[in-house]
Amino acid sequence: MSGGDSLMKRLADARKHGDVSRLADAIPYAKWMKIAPENTTGELLTRMRYHDTLIGNTYLPAIHGGTLGAMLEMAAIFHLLWETDTPTVPKIVNITVDYLRSAGPRDVIAAAKVTKQGRRMVNVFAEAWQDDRSKPVASASAHFLVQSDDAPPSL
């Protein structure tokens, strides 16, 4: 699939300027959700900026679990693009999200790490928190194909 080309070009551009946040501009869904990577602290983090349409429970109130899964998936993708030498846009195979605490109406931040790097398949772990990093609101483990033509391309 040729679809990755523009994002890979965007990646080269972001690297040249040392500004990872440029990656989010290439993905309509990330823009709509206000999900973007940042590397201001030297560590690659992904932030989902709070906005009212993230709410899934108006009584608590709490952020919709689906949006936490979505931002953990984006955090894993941004991590693979920025921190590994993936030759193509990673294609997600599956993801398992654990919901640990309810997430309040505030920004959510996530960090990801590669658990196992294979030639074609990568396992990534990602964790999301709000005010206190030691109290995560959700975590996820996901598989991505990083080099194959028959991959299920989600991104």
Next chain:
Amino acid sequence: MSQTPMLTTPEERVALFQQLFSDTIPHNKALGIKVLAVARGLASMQIEWREEFVGNPETGVLAGGPLTAMLDGCCGMAVATLLKEPKPFATLDLRIDYAKPAVPGKPVIAEAECYRITRSVAFTRAFAHQGDPKDPVAAAAGTFMLGTKGEVTRAQAVSKELVK
């Protein structure tokens, strides 16, 4: 008789669930989730393809996020139909298998089943497809914790309004 009028037609049921599980849940409303069908232990929803849901602008293929959110909501709705008494509940974990890319421009339909419910936990399965249920774009398995903290929402109290 109960104070709440029983819902007699499928159309009335769908309209009520549309209101409780999409129109009054900000993120589901933002996704434009349409409730297609509901029965005890079963739920079906749909999202339209929209430009802002795209994960890859070159191909127009949807990002995983809108599907994840719809599948989570659809599994939750299937759980709500089976509660013997209203109680707050929350997703414990959710696994999504991305079987194949969704065809751009076409709506995606989710069909969920709650196949087992206990006092503390409900187990669900769901598929997402684009018209042929035997040709899914994604599969999901969700587990829900029942009796979590907080107030019961109207959506979580819906089962008493369902026809037995």
